[in-house]
Amino acid sequence: MTAIPPAPSRPRLAVFKFASCDGCQLQLLDAQGRLLEIADRFTIDHFLEASSRDLPGPYDVGLVEGSISTPADVARIHEIRGQCRFLVTIGACATAGGIQALRNWASAADYAAAVYARPEYVATLATSTPIAAHVPVDFELRGCPIDVGQLVELLTAVVVGRRPRVAPHCVCVECKARGTVCVAVARGIPCLGPVTQAGCGGLCPACDRECFGCFGPGPQPNLVSLTGFYERHGTPRDRLVRLLRSFTPWADDFRTESDRLEAADAAANAEPRP
Amino acid sequence: MSDAGSRSALVRRIDVRGLARVEGAGSLRVRIGPDGTIEIVEFAIFEPPRFFERLLVGRDVREVPDIVARICGICPVAYQLAACGALEAALGIRITPELRLLRRLLLAAEWIQSHAVHVFLLHAADYLGLDSGFEIPARLPGFVENGLRMKEIGCRMLEVLGGRAVHPVNVGVGGFHRAPDPVAIRGLVPDLEWGRAAALAALDVVRTFTAPAFPQDYECVAVAPATGYLAADTEAGPRIVSTAGLDIPCAAFPAHFVERQVPHSTGLHCLHTEPDATTGGRPYLTGPLARLNLFRDRLPPTARRAADAHLAGPCRDTFQSIGVRLVEIAAAFEEAAEIARTCHAAVAPCRIDFAPRAGTGSHAVEAPRGLLWHRYDIDAAGLVTAATIVPPTSQNLACIEADLRAFIPGVLDLPEPEAARRCEHLIRNYDPCISCAAHFLTLAVDRPPAGPCRP
Structure with missing residues (x-):
């Protein structure tokens, strides 16, 4: 993990999703009543779940939810890494592959055939892996889902330009x-x-x-x-x-x-x- | 976001590559031929598949409510309650009326928070011509702020009952791991009363929104509520009913509804068919409009008056769904307040004990987006041997595509970005929860030749 870079007055925020349940992004929409305040402190330039506003990078902060589980995901996460100065993975899927990583112990073909009648239509990798297995990650927020308090702490730290404080114990x-x-x-x-x-x-x-x-x-x-x-x-x-x-x-x-x-x-x- | 395809030979395309303001990842592709006929309407889901039904196999029944919650971060409670109901049926567990009441309260909380996110943050912007809910406060002061407060109350209810708002940890097979605190539940009552009034005030605002008139004939399908409007547990097991006269026990669902896989989507399409039919089937509607049309007379008094005043007669236009959701938010607050007022003592027992045994059970719950059906086979050790989950969005997909086919001719003369925006609005009327739609099982398994999955 690296020290957080000094942030511009209104950092550009982007939120990306891979294989996941959307629950961690939803924590951002919770944000303990501070959502509109956050929306004021950042320019939210890519957050498909919440907004049709979709501006190209580079972004100051990228929040990434979800795990890498398809061939297209692999290419996309490299592209995203290139567009984000500070890349933060949020949640168990992004930081550890999520529950869908259970497939890593089995054959993906067997999994797809059990769920889909025509598995050849479904493009999937044999594994579900964390973002950090593919690109360098600057900071991670754990949890299934992430804790709202930790998320607000992270965003506050970004605005102020300091390192986020998260618990170092069990x-x-x-x-x-x-x-x-x-x-x-x-x-x-x-x-x-x-x-x-x-x-x-x-x-x-x-x-x-x-x-x-x-x-x-x-x-x-x-x-x-x-x-x-x-x-x-x-x-x-x-x-x-x-x-x-x-x-x-x-x-x-x-x-x-x-x-x-x-x-x-x-x-x-x-x-x-x- | 959208681009015009080749205009030669009058072939036009409307592409919405990354559908915004929905949970999950989806896209829409439309192609219109030279003679103006619509050749292709594909509402595609490219949500990466996560294979929940497969990964449930071999898990202890006690782990299932925690696992299925992760299918959807927006409506985890519906998944937990559907799983609990199905597993309790398989295990022969009888849930007490007190526990059933608390489960209804939990479901009400989820309806409130899920509907509030959709109405205020995702959907209202469509009627106002804005990109997101974040831009609404400047236009309509107080509207989104009140909506977010309703959502927070829903989250607070989920915390009191379930431990946390996203993926509650206190829901288990047989009841709750720990009895929810009755003082905290009763303490919610003033907020619940505020919420009901605020939802109805928001309904007055939403009435001033302009929207296209787009009435369609739908067969509406929903789980019949046991008491009141919110469908939750019944001792006899839920029944599934429709405006076309269907009335079946929940276990008969697979005989009447069939899932079909289509090449353009990782979400399956679910159709209403006749029992034992091998082909065919028709789209049907599930969700808030379906519930209102089937159970208007079950609404609590205040919500009923508002519905009759603002949404008279059968509601056949999904562009009115934003108002229907507000009626349902008000109804959920109203029923929740009624339940919360009666919580004088901690529920005892908070969880019904059980011994594992082999069996099969199914259950259906009304998730915020509509009917959610689960079925499990378990072995004598209490491990899952098969699981089937049919989420609401998969059931609405065929309906969404049928709507688009009827809707698109009316927007073809508009500039491409505007046409795409209106199609997106139509899709968002359904509040599609695409993360869920990507995970369900076909009833017939057609095994592929051996070899690795195609990349």
Whole structure:
């Protein structure tokens, strides 16, 4: 990540979409009541979901939602990178490939045939990958969806010309700050909070359920230790594999660990039972 | 945005390459032949496919509501509730009336926020000749600002019940992970009352907008509401009805509606057909107009009076849909306030326990854009073995193309950019949610020869 460049008085903003649900762009339309203020501080020159105004680049800031999953996407993201001084990926799809990256473990032809009668009409790549796998990215906002507060912080930082401040810790810290009783320790629920990037405010444990890692792996996560703990307390490996393969399954740490668990499970099942 | 094709031999094209102000990615291609006949109308979806029905296979039923939410960031609750209803039917779970009431409140919240985004930020600009909702405050002070406040109230309702507005985390098979706080729910009531009045005031403004008269004959299809106007859970399972007299249980949907894939789109087209018909089928309309035409008498009192005053008789013109959405926003606020006032204690139990078992279940919900149908097969361990999801926009695609065929001759004499703009307006009347439309299953699977997918 690089330091943010000094912004002109009204930076030119562009929002781009790849494979995604539109939920992260919708957070921009939420913006905690600050949408019209944002629209005043920027010139919104390309934001197809919200405006027919469509001016060519170069742009000062580009927000990119979605993952790369078609041949056309690959060409388009390079073109977009060339048009954006500061490129920010927003959300689990753009930063980690999204839930659609589950196809990366299977055959894309098999996937297309299961959904479409004539799969030859559908142009798709075998994988769904994050934007950073294709072009350099200057900053990323995690989450499925991204947090509105973090988005407003990012845009504010752009206007002021400073580096955005986002939490450098894991969800566990947010639960402690919120006063949530730990669902893993107190109730034995396998929870990804100890290894997941903060930003949601510790939302799921506050709803009496596990964190399923939608902000992706946090800083220096010790996954082997955590899954070992859950296994020793009775959680089957296949359930842990599914937990890691949710909304950021292709993020390095989660992918590596889910592959390790799956291989261990396969090896255990292959052994003759007494 | 649009370009004129070759004018030689009087062949004209209207191309809208990147359709704006819709959720998802779509385009429109029209070709008119030398004799003036419309040769091609293709409302194409180039939303990259994400294969949700396939990636659900092998997942635990408890994970399904979180996964299907990600199909659409604008209407995740409808997806969650349709999945919950279908899985509960498969698992034999009986949902209590108290939980059903909270689910209706949740659906009302989604209607409010989704409709408010469309009416104020995406659609109103079409009637005012502007590029976006951001430009409206300078023209109509207060209009968009009030709309955004309605949207915020919808989001706040979603947070109180679901934990967050986009992809709520508190919705599960059997109910809610944690009982929503009744004090917070009752605390919404003043805002809900403000919202109802504000929606009706906005309806007065929208009435002054000019729009083309474009009445069409539609067969309107919708899920019959259990009580009130908002279709939500019923104990007996939802019924699907139409203005042509259709009245079927939700499980019979595949016998009456067929999906067809077309080369120009990753979204399938859904048509109404006769049971067991192998070919044919006709377009049908789902969404706000369909609901109003079928269930006007179910509207709560204030919304009903406004509908009768401003939208009398059967509503057959999608250019009036902006007013219908405002009536529905008012109705959702009105029904929500009624429910919220009765929330005196935390719902108990907040979630019905269940044991996994093999089974099949289907369910239908009225998403903001219309009928949403889900069906799941699950095995004895509670893992999904097959999933089918039919979203509303796929059902409206054939209708949109039929509309365009009827509409385009009337705009052909206009300059190309203006003709394209009017066609876009027509498409936006449907509030197409294209991210959803790209993900659904054909009923017949025609396996391709082995080999990699064509790039």
